[in-house]
Amino acid sequence: MKSNKLISIIIPCYNDWQYIEQAVASALNQTYNNIEVIIVDDGSDTKTKKVLSTLKAKVDKIITQENQGVCVARNVGIEEAKGDLILVLDSDDYFEPDFLALAYRKIIENDSIALITCWSNVVNSCGDLLYVTHPTGSDSNEILYYNNAMGSCLFKKEVWRQVGGYDLQMKSGYEDWEFNISIAKKGYKIHVLERILFNYRLTKNSRNTKAIAFQKNIRKYVFSKHKDLAMKNYEKTLNFFLDEIEKSKIEALRYKTSNSYMLGHFFFRNLNKIFRNFK
Template identity: 25%
Template sequence: MSNKLVVPCSQEGSDGVTSSCISEKISNFPLVTIVTVVRNGAKYLKCAIESIISQSYKNIEYIIIDGGSTDGTLEIIKQYEFAVKLWISESDNGIYDAMNKGINLAGGSIIGILNSDDWYEPDTVELVVATFVAQACDVVTGDMMIWKNSSEFVRVKPNISWPLVKYGIFKINHPATFVTRDVYLDYSFDINYSTAADLKFLLQLILIKKKFSYLDKILVNFRTGGASSNSSLMASVIQMFWIRKDIGVGNTMNGLLFIYDLVHKILAVLKTFFRR
């Protein structure tokens, strides 16, 4: 089943709430597209959507790409149609294929991708737009707050050490990263990397020297246990090996980095397990 709806921003929602013209084009303010990819994400999707509605910056179009949910997700999307420019429900070839669909549908000059179980800070988009306008950059990235439960959290900052980037060693929080539409369309996500396509995409941009700007602010709140689960984190170790190989990292160095990544992930999994 495929559903595509374009809803005027002035339409009243099923709960009687009227959108604050989320998709209205405001003069002199760039349109920002936020894409959420979801499949059976009913538990937290409302929180993600409401974080878009509550943004201080209002020139936003919101697109939801659903992978054929059966858990009530579609009912939630319909409840919030007043705030959604476009939504689709159909099968896909994985999360990055769904992200590419959303990017191809985007009308905004700036694109952010919000996971269905995460949420933005209220001024995230406003801060990001101000940075794009002031610095004429290709990418804006910031900090991410990782929540393990309602009270346990850690703030994660990006880290790009230029001498190590050539080995594929870097840290950027993709959920806290916004990219121009032109750059996303030029490079997109390689769906052959089912758990690490965002890492390959960002590494590409670093290596070809696209202009990054850093915001020393928490832009997104990230719940553990979503698409980046323990199993997918382990798969990403293997995929990072092939990504480094693609960019020309030698076999010996790549092998050592693979072992380091593997040990690091195993220790992280064990730490999480023994905390339960």
């Protein structure tokens, strides 16, 4: 293992006092042991800072900054990293012990692969399994439409430099999607290990959960930034948006025929009749 490259594990943390210890433990328990662990405290609350203070002796560095968002936190941590390979890990998620060993082996044997991800358990706040997701990886012809990769992943630091790091304009979520698009546009591949080696925690406070409310603006920004890729695949872009319109119509129809909608419609219709009788 001594000849293996150093991998820097970057863990941005914002108010995840109840999960950060598990995230750090999953980093330290990797079977690949040539690692450094850097936590970036992105302006966390007092409760989280107390937990972080207990982890200080276990990790290589804790960087403290005012709250500036996950993109800034990741970029700051990566800038400080000594390793040529970077593993980003959100503070409410955790990896299985074999991820790094398997991902490292794959990323060093193929120069065209810049980023490694894997299949994932999606768990709730208590760690109970909700479902399993099987991302398939993407290239420049697909990544603009489907992000088939997990946000916590292993990648080459040099590639991070080439794409300018995480885009600081991506403040509302899906920053990993935009980052992956930029990587794919450079001609690199995004590879998926076909094993469940990651656990993504889905809660009401998860960034991607919140990002749903901003999907329109996020997509507008991403498609504008990568207009060259959208126009290169013009027919695919057109079909993508036509499919999205069709999905919206189907969802609207499904809602209008649902029991809750029909019951609400019946209730308000009769309520209006009652009010009219009092006029």
